[in-house]
Amino acid sequence: MKHYAPPLEKLIEQFERLPGVGHKSAQRLAFHVLSMNKEDAEEFANAILAAKTAIKTCSVCQNLTEGDKCPICSDPTRDPSTICVVTDPKDLIAIERTREYRGLYHVLHGVISPLSGVGPDDIKVRELLERAALDEVKEIILATNPDTEGETTAMYIARLLKPFGLKITRLAYGMPVGGHLEFSDQKTLSMAIEGRREIR
């Protein structure tokens, strides 16, 4: 039994689809939208459309970007000999915040997770291998999360990369095992980058 006017019900349903938003929260958010002035509501709706339309993945590192190449890949001061492989864009941001790392990145957009039906072909592994073949690349840091799926993914990629004869490293366990990069403090992450160890 629907009680609110259909456009309001529909907005509540849309909010309910968002992760972590229950029915009560969805109602609260929808009423908030109604209480916004028209310009603010339009700005909100446009931000959704603009982000969805304008944001692409970088043709080099797969990071989210507006142009074809992301600002980091386009920056001539970054060191192209090192590629830091992360699970998703939030992890890249976490590492950037340490200001410790001056190389490039590669965003996998996921981890290998047989239980969730995510295989190597579902994440950006192939694109990484193409980059690993470039002459300028000397080291690849596998900065997936230090949990089971992150470790599995790192080990899998390390094996694929072996033939390239590169230095392959993993972030030092400066952060707690089972933790997530995204929520690490900057100091811990800095130490983890500094103490990174080679995978032999």
Add this chain to the structure above:
Amino acid sequence: MKHYAPPLEKLIEQFERLPGVGHKSAQRLAFHVLSMNKEDAEEFANAILAAKTAIKTCSVCQNLTEGDKCPICSDPTRDPSTICVVTDPKDLIAIERTREYRGLYHVLHGVISPLSGVGPDDIKVRELLERAALDEVKEIILATNPDTEGETTAMYIARLLKPFGLKITRLAYGMPVGGHLEFSDQKTLSMAIEGRREIR
């Protein structure tokens, strides 16, 4: 220091403006939008615009509605001799859910709250007085929340309504004092409606 591409930063900011959404949640929601397919994102944006454009307040009871008059005010089977005055549309829905009440409503869109700078002119009291003057109206139920502001608002309105010679009632304290209509269970609310008492 902004790290994400501007359209993504902007979307995160928009989500952060919503009540109860912090920076981490806003990020999560924005990334969720990016992971939606294009049609779903458009549907979401359109739901915001549609709700904002299509939802008006009923010219009679001030409830949220699509047309000029809300479905309840337009329903000839509802009893126009009783008007139940509620704080906001969520409370109206809560009472509708009990299926106990067959009269009409009046939505105040707020309560008198001197501390928050909300006076009688900021809520729909004037519109209620206009309705109270109609011949068909016999009883007005003041169903504001049983907390300080709700009580104050009820007492204030009761005084204004006195000259009209109507029966003025308040919901019975079937629900816990300090509680909120919106979160009451249907049984308690039903009892509160049934045991409503006259304000003399």
